[in-house]
Amino acid sequence: MDSATNMTTFVTFLFFLVVGLMIGGSCGEHSLDRRANVAKRSDNDTYYNIYTKINTLEKYVSNLETKLQKRTKLLQKLLRSVVEIDGNIGLPEKSPKKNAVGFTTKLHQATYSSTSSNIRGSTILYNGGNAYNGTVFTCPKPGLYLFHVSLLTRTKYGGIWIYKNSQKLTIAYAGNVDPQYNGASVSAAVWLDVGDQVYLRAHTSPMLVDNNSVFTGVRVN
Known part of the structure; x- marks a missing residue:
């Protein structure tokens, strides 16, 4: 088992x-x-x-x-x-x-018989802003302007005034000399507002202005 x-x-x-x-x-x-x-x-x-x-x-x-x-x-x-x-x-x-506002012009050759007559420009060499109309500069914008005139004349005691509106500013005076061509120049810096006018007038009359005389203005600021 x-x-x-x-x-x-x-x-x-x-x-x-x-x-x-x-x-x-x-x-x-x-x-x-x-x-x-x-x-x-x-x-x-x-x-x-x-x-x-x-x-x-x-x-x-x-x-x-x-x-x-x-x-x-x-x-x-x-x-x-x-x-x-x-x-x-x-x-x-x-x-x-x-x-740019400014101008340069040769002056018109003429004999001015009145000190209340504006001296005219002739050949305009530059007229930026078209503010100079050939006789008077009218300010188009406010600022400081510089003007200069160079005179050539044979008139004794001859001279040119720079005017602002009705105010005399400066004079280019040829002086008391014998009748012959003499030169003179002057500048004026002046503040102008819109619409103010600048122009030239004779110091004495009659006065001859030669066409090689020059009027210049420019906005400087």
Whole structure:
């Protein structure tokens, strides 16, 4: 009985050993299958991820190109605006030079028989602002002005006064000399308001004014 019992126990052990080995082999196979499936999935995921990244990069590059085009157009508009502004700024730079208030004229050659008559200009060399009408300068804008007269005459005691409105300012006086051509000059700096007038009158009469005499005025500030 003991031998039979031992034999039965040994057979049972072998049975369970075989079953255990079979189960282990099956589990191993399933484990290998799972690993293979994981590997395949991993390969597929990698494949998917690469193309997903490529698509994402393509979209990103496309967006960059769109933004770049928009910015290029914006820069072009800004550049055109800058050029237009620069052109508009450039124009007035020349205008003040052309419109600077001032004049220079040669005086009309004549013998003036009255000290109350304005001495006329002849050849106007410059008339910025058109404030000098050939006889009288009328102030177009307030400021400090400088006037100068250069007289050439052969009249004894000859001279020219610079007037502001009805006020005598300064005189270019040729002096008490024998009748021959003599020169004299004088300047006057004076503040003028709009509408003030500056002109020339003879100191004595009759008085000859040569046409090489000159009258000049300019706004200095």
